[in-house]
Amino acid sequence: MLGVCYYPEHWDESRWRTDARRMRELGISFVRIGEFAWSRLEPSRGTFTFEWLDRAIDVLHGAGLKVVLGTPTATPPKWLVDECPDIIPYDEQGRPRGFGSRRHYTFSSETWWKESARIVEIVAKRYGEHSGIVGWQTDNEYGCHDTTLSWGPEDLKSFKRWLRLRYQSTDQLNEAWGSVFWSMELTSFDDVALPNLTVTEPNPATRLDFWRFHSDQVAAYDKMQCEIIRKHSPGRWITHNFMGFVSDFDHFKVGDNLDLASWDSYPIGFVEKFPFTEDERNRWAATSHPDIAPYHHDLYRAVGKGRFWVMEQQPGPVNWAPWNPVPKPGMVRLWTWEALAHGADVVSYFRWRQAPFAQEQMHAGLNLPGLDEWSPGGKEAMQVSEELATLGELPETRQAPVALVFDYQSYWSTMIQPQGKDFRYEELCFRWYEALRHLGLNVDFVRPGASLEGYPLVVVPCMTEVTEAARAELEKAEGVVVIGTRTGSRDRNFRIPENLPPGPLGALSGNRVIQVSSMRPGLADGVSGAVSGHAIRWREYLETSASVLATFDNGDPALTEKGNVLYLACWPDAGLLGQVMELSTRRAGIPTMRVPDFIRIRRRGALVFAFNYGAESWPLPEGATPLLGNAFVGPQEVAVWRA
Amino acid sequence: MLGVCYYPEHWDESRWRTDARRMRELGISFVRIGEFAWSRLEPSRGTFTFEWLDRAIDVLHGAGLKVVLGTPTATPPKWLVDECPDIIPYDEQGRPRGFGSRRHYTFSSETWWKESARIVEIVAKRYGEHSGIVGWQTDNEYGCHDTTLSWGPEDLKSFKRWLRLRYQSTDQLNEAWGSVFWSMELTSFDDVALPNLTVTEPNPATRLDFWRFHSDQVAAYDKMQCEIIRKHSPGRWITHNFMGFVSDFDHFKVGDNLDLASWDSYPIGFVEKFPFTEDERNRWAATSHPDIAPYHHDLYRAVGKGRFWVMEQQPGPVNWAPWNPVPKPGMVRLWTWEALAHGADVVSYFRWRQAPFAQEQMHAGLNLPGLDEWSPGGKEAMQVSEELATLGELPETRQAPVALVFDYQSYWSTMIQPQGKDFRYEELCFRWYEALRHLGLNVDFVRPGASLEGYPLVVVPCMTEVTEAARAELEKAEGVVVIGTRTGSRDRNFRIPENLPPGPLGALSGNRVIQVSSMRPGLADGVSGAVSGHAIRWREYLETSASVLATFDNGDPALTEKGNVLYLACWPDAGLLGQVMELSTRRAGIPTMRVPDFIRIRRRGALVFAFNYGAESWPLPEGATPLLGNAFVGPQEVAVWRA
Amino acid sequence: MLGVCYYPEHWDESRWRTDARRMRELGISFVRIGEFAWSRLEPSRGTFTFEWLDRAIDVLHGAGLKVVLGTPTATPPKWLVDECPDIIPYDEQGRPRGFGSRRHYTFSSETWWKESARIVEIVAKRYGEHSGIVGWQTDNEYGCHDTTLSWGPEDLKSFKRWLRLRYQSTDQLNEAWGSVFWSMELTSFDDVALPNLTVTEPNPATRLDFWRFHSDQVAAYDKMQCEIIRKHSPGRWITHNFMGFVSDFDHFKVGDNLDLASWDSYPIGFVEKFPFTEDERNRWAATSHPDIAPYHHDLYRAVGKGRFWVMEQQPGPVNWAPWNPVPKPGMVRLWTWEALAHGADVVSYFRWRQAPFAQEQMHAGLNLPGLDEWSPGGKEAMQVSEELATLGELPETRQAPVALVFDYQSYWSTMIQPQGKDFRYEELCFRWYEALRHLGLNVDFVRPGASLEGYPLVVVPCMTEVTEAARAELEKAEGVVVIGTRTGSRDRNFRIPENLPPGPLGALSGNRVIQVSSMRPGLADGVSGAVSGHAIRWREYLETSASVLATFDNGDPALTEKGNVLYLACWPDAGLLGQVMELSTRRAGIPTMRVPDFIRIRRRGALVFAFNYGAESWPLPEGATPLLGNAFVGPQEVAVWRA
Numbered sequence A, B, C: 001m002l003g004v005c006y007y008p009e010h011w012d013e014s015r016w017r018t019d020a021r022r023m024r025e026l027g028i029s030f031v032r033i034g035e036f037a038w039s040r041l042e043p044s045r046g047t048f049t050f051e052w053l054d055r056a057i058d059v060l061h062g063a064g065l066k067v068v069l070g071t072p073t074a075t076p077p078k079w080l081v082d083e084c085p086d087i088i089p090y091d092e093q094g095r096p097r098g099f100g101s102r103r104h105y106t107f108s109s110e111t112w113w114k115e116s117a118r119i120v121e122i123v124a125k126r127y128g129e130h131s132g133i134v135g136w137q138t139d140n141e142y143g144c145h146d147t148t149l150s151w152g153p154e155d156l157k158s159f160k161r162w163l164r165l166r167y168q169s170t171d172q173l174n175e176a177w178g179s180v181f182w183s184m185e186l187t188s189f190d191d192v193a194l195p196n197l198t199v200t201e202p203n204p205a206t207r208l209d210f211w212r213f214h215s216d217q218v219a220a221y222d223k224m225q226c227e228i229i230r231k232h233s234p235g236r237w238i239t240h241n242f243m244g245f246v247s248d249f250d251h252f253k254v255g256d257n258l259d260l261a262s263w264d265s266y267p268i269g270f271v272e273k274f275p276f277t278e279d280e281r282n283r284w285a286a287t288s289h290p291d292i293a294p295y296h297h298d299l300y301r302a303v304g305k306g307r308f309w310v311m312e313q314q315p316g317p318v319n320w321a322p323w324n325p326v327p328k329p330g331m332v333r334l335w336t337w338e339a340l341a342h343g344a345d346v347v348s349y350f351r352w353r354q355a356p357f358a359q360e361q362m363h364a365g366l367n368l369p370g371l372d373e374w375s376p377g378g379k380e381a382m383q384v385s386e387e388l389a390t391l392g393e394l395p396e397t398r399q400a401p402v403a404l405v406f407d408y409q410s411y412w413s414t415m416i417q418p419q420g421k422d423f424r425y426e427e428l429c430f431r432w433y434e435a436l437r438h439l440g441l442n443v444d445f446v447r448p449g450a451s452l453e454g455y456p457l458v459v460v461p462c463m464t465e466v467t468e469a470a471r472a473e474l475e476k477a478e479g480v481v482v483i484g485t486r487t488g489s490r491d492r493n494f495r496i497p498e499n500l501p502p503g504p505l506g507a508l509s510g511n512r513v514i515q516v517s518s519m520r521p522g523l524a525d526g527v528s529g530a531v532s533g534h535a536i537r538w539r540e541y542l543e544t545s546a547s548v549l550a551t552f553d554n555g556d557p558a559l560t561e562k563g564n565v566l567y568l569a570c571w572p573d574a575g576l577l578g579q580v581m582e583l584s585t586r587r588a589g590i591p592t593m594r595v596p597d598f599i600r601i602r603r604r605g606a607l608v609f610a611f612n613y614g615a616e617s618w619p620l621p622e623g624a625t626p627l628l629g630n631a632f633v634g635p636q637e638v639a640v641w642r643a
């Protein structure tokens, strides 16, 4: 189903009725509103002006639209900031981050929690049982614009509190952090200092705790909102709209609060954000890379425990990337179908109409700036809407053959201690995902420690800390397990494990890591054997009791196998990675279907979808009868058939 | 005529007489002094030590030199900064910018206005009627070193005042800015915050007003100085020495205060400042690009309403660029002649003698460091001086066949909202200018809204806001009008016009812009038809009722024509741009003369000048008899003939 | 002999005895301890807990190890920072640099001097006459992490004091600095401002004085520590462990306080720090460039007046460079032998055992993380230890045939005023050194003004200020003297000399520099004559009375000769530099032995050492009988023979 993000407060009330009617004409079922409207709901403390929103909801609801209401906490108004300056976040350079855009609050501020609870309660009470309201969105894009971490006085205060709870005594903290090093020992929790602006790098254990602390706060803050909403709005679901490639907090923990996950899909903007090569960026500039959106669909399906929306779908060029090209014709439709193929319940476009004013005036909408005229993207949405009607209800998404274990903490840990400048956790996971998708496979993201039952293949690109739960699940796993580099390289206190990496997986993998080498971009180390290619960026020196499937140029083990467990002791280049995935799927007995690098396949129930991101046509597999599209899937085209 | 910048305070008084005599020997008529001498004129508050300046002026005047006196406001002394810390500017990072160099004041400080008025009045009273003084320079290089904008408490105070005047009520301000977006609404002018250090980008409308506010302040501050000088120095003219490629304030508005404009010509330093390609930078490193100085000459001729000087001419290597090569032999002479060809009344070298001390000790002078010996540049100046005597009085500059409409606000607007990272207004104007100069044409810069009468060709590379006056003049224009991209894309409140871009020029051009695409450096879009080449960086999607002269690869209109109005819907690469200019001049019936890319032509009255920036000789056009130079213009040579 | 850096406070006391025993097994004689242990020695003010250190020293001493004790001033504990916030340094951006790593103090703080003296005295008194203690290390790596300069209130206070002493009156200061320029004149020493955060560049003379001031402070601070130690620890020597490529203070002046110099040798980390080309970085990533460590050995031999140690030798991958590859097998052994060949008394590895916690957990040790197992580097150290025993006592180091005059102030001066962005003093010296080493020569570093007696060849790559002493020694020099660019270009007040550069060497060289040109990377100027190649980066325009041995393309002198003095008027590319060095050694009558660029030779007494950094074998010169190694020196191999 389709949805749209709408800002009634941006348009003269006289236009609302037409807007609602045209939404229905386009086939839209859901409309998200309200998430930035605080200054219109409470223009000064205690003065409430909800009447316009009452009317707006009535108009939308009256037109047959289901309303998703956002809490307005992403944009505290000026009067609140002036009254409570302690809500202001600080950047890593120690500067307060001012009013004048959005997300200008720190999760550490107690004042902010009180103010948030107050406004959420007021909104939830007023609309909680409104028949037009079917669901809620908490806040907006937690963490966007680097707003998870903050380095101000409120943050230090809360961090101390968090540490006191975690460690009970400074002795335990000193022991955990290894504070004896460089005389960093603390004698009181009051001694704790912010881990920024130090002379040289601060203790990585401190930084990891600082990151965990902030991540915990996001989840707790979200939970606070959810609890208030649940109290006042029975029977409605709650979601949050996560941003792409924002991994500063543990989305799974926020997901625990939610009924379903949602995310904001800007496939083209992300091409400039993700560390692609320049060649890739040029190639995919106007279509996006074919795994960018799917990677997130699969991630957020996991965060939503199987249920997710795209809450904001790019309907044309956006405004916030270094370059913002117009998507190729067909891409808005393709992205919509792709989200659905990956199991999205709803794809909701951002935004209904391009605003001719303020920060996002260059962000396309389904309508031209300020007008009641479909934009090119609006016309594509219309097409999807018609096709959806033809195709009928989509089947349920089934468990994929492959589980990719994704771990936010590994992102933090390797950001804190890259050891090689280009060791980027998200890039590693993305490349493993891409290699699996080249084989035509569905992939499920799995949270560390979650069950791996029923997966013929489990891949763990990197998991720095292997918790007891994670170890247990990996040992129980009956499928082939492929473990990547740096896994088990740190214990919970960011210390190297006593038995050396991979620590808790030493016995399972048969390996012990003696040394690691990070390699600058000009360097590579050849790998040959059952698989071949090159190690780049990172290489480990193993002692092994496992079988050696492939070796580095100097004869050291590169890929080992012990029982069902493969261990890859490097960051593989594309060639090596592809071969490792092929070997793993063969060993796992998973049927694969190698596709060109511009084609992607995705199964939803019995339906198979194909998506063409390239410039050439692609013939459907023999025997496939398209329910949508043609036997030759043209550039930017979609095909659906029954498997 | 020639001039020189001189600092008597830098040299022992015993040397002044020799200096003055040698200036005359070199053929210098004008000498600029005094603009950094505050600490020598008022070493502590109220203690004045003008006697040395009296004597210096007498010596110079006595030797037959005409003196241009600068007000010393670019360098407030330490005692003043200590006494009035509120004059200090703040950078965009929120840090005060300290004492120890120059331009350490903000235009927003009321204290600073008072102190400036005080010292200007004292200087103007003392020397206003001195027979040696023929003219005045206000301050020095407004805006240099990013000193137009400042982000401190005084700036916020003044900005609020400016906004109150502009908008009268916060309702009007909120409406203009679209403050409803992201709950940015203000309920009092006291709510206004500085548009820096926000979490994500601040409102572009706010930023544009902040820029306009500062630009207005520069003009008003300059006007204050001019009024004081005029009161006390009847019959003398006033100028200001503008810097090259500093466009943070509207030079035309400052020009309104002045009798003539002047600018500081550092052709080689600017090669590293302007966004040339690396190839261009290597090629022009020791000569400068052949359009750098001319572009500014033509701009400042417009700012000076027809009258301009080069107040500072680089006479050798300078000290402030990342690299500072020695100019090729002949270039100091060439630049001097080129300024004169473009209509300069006077070319004044900076500086008389290289100073062996302080910040500019690596900046060449006409004399070697600390010595009474001509530098290589000094010898070239001498040659020009002799040639000038031979050639006699130069004729008046006539109106050019081409008007280039140049708009400072478009620079600010596209800096604030580039939308494509490499959309640089000045670069666009420069490239259009360069293409016209390749056709051997004189070009006039014209201020938006000024008369276009008598111009067979008018080019508007980009004019984001088309004011009523600008629209009226463009509609009245009888010549061919070529309009470039993003023109009319914003109204006065930085909103997208209701009829979509080009807004007020929609009817005139027959176009409506539906979408825009910004393209990363690896991308381009082919254009073919009456002109061909590629769109790079920026492309618009037009609906048009005009004739389509050329299309993009997908068949969309790229160049349209309606009556005398051409509209180019992209940033053209060099090939496409050249063809558009050729087509336009043909349509305008302007005779052109295509020259190699290292040759430039300029007409002043009946005289034609040719300048050779390259490594090969260039033969004069048939029938040209050189008054200066030869039939073959050698590398770094100049030729003059009568047309 | 071999040593090791050990942190008894990092390990359970039960392990000390085993550690000591295994040190002896490996052949270690010296162990450095204590330099970061303040929080363990004085956990709160006045509470001392030295007992553990007493026991640790006893265990080590008891096992036959000689102990070097470090003063713990590099890591003031948190209680001290909280109590005395005025010890905190400020960065150039004006921000305090917080607690949480190391070196968080400014040399300008009087409080800090008092606290340092207090703790040094306590430690020196307690252990000064302990029979296990053979020597002392002051502090740790002065200047590391940009900690020489600081821009805080304490720094300004001390700088004013220093200036008052140097200049006596502001008149003299104003005259020296040329403060008349831009009205920077001061009327009181209280007027002095920090030379950071100015609007445009501050006065270079001020910056140089600020740098000298800080350099002087480092030396004086070190002297203060040395005097206290000498008082309480008779008969023990004192050293400091200098860092590589940290030139912010004058190491020679600190060396004046010391009995011997030592330095911390991280050959691989430095590959990313030094401005090598990308090709060089790739080529030498896992071996280091063959001149990086030798360059420092030769420098610190000079700083130590003939005596030096390597206090910290990298024994495997480190943690602090952008990439940290595992060294090629054999390199730890090679580096150790190379240090000895250059005259090191002791090579001490950092560290005994890799720590599984805190900032340096990725820094290799001689033992695996937390374990009693040799790391690969530990095994190589063992090999050296055995070879050392076989080879017996090494002969004395003799004076080299070449002196390279190295001048810290020239580094500061060219950093302050590069004039060409890539004019890097250290790179220039390194390249000259490299060219000499390609000829198989031993090189001595010499401090400006020190005797040059007995050197057939003296090279001065660049010496911006030529002091009276330096001039006198150069004039007395009987060998060939090769003078490079920018020499004598500034007087003691950072002014251009009255007779123009090379100032005091004008008569000696026969030259006068009229202009200088800095050239961007794309540019070069051909040189031909007795030597040929290209000038890059920097070129001077000379007037000369000397013989011209080679000219630039335009015929100007590039290399001149007057008596025994050659003057090279440019930054030479590798080809030109090699030829200049060959010509100079020929003229000096020094026998050379050209080696491939991956081979280096070094003589110590009658022994000749060869080191192979490459991938191919190299045959020993005819007649050489290896005492160590083979007739063909393999990759990463070492050979020793008697000359």
Ligand SMILES: [Zn+2]
Pocket (backbone or CB within 6 Å): A141, A264, A312, A350
């Ligand atoms: Zn969004």
Ligand SMILES: [Zn+2]
Pocket (backbone or CB within 6 Å): B141, B264, B312, B350
């Ligand atoms: Zn200037």
Ligand SMILES: [Zn+2]
Pocket (backbone or CB within 6 Å): C141, C264, C312, C350
């Ligand atoms: Zn160290």
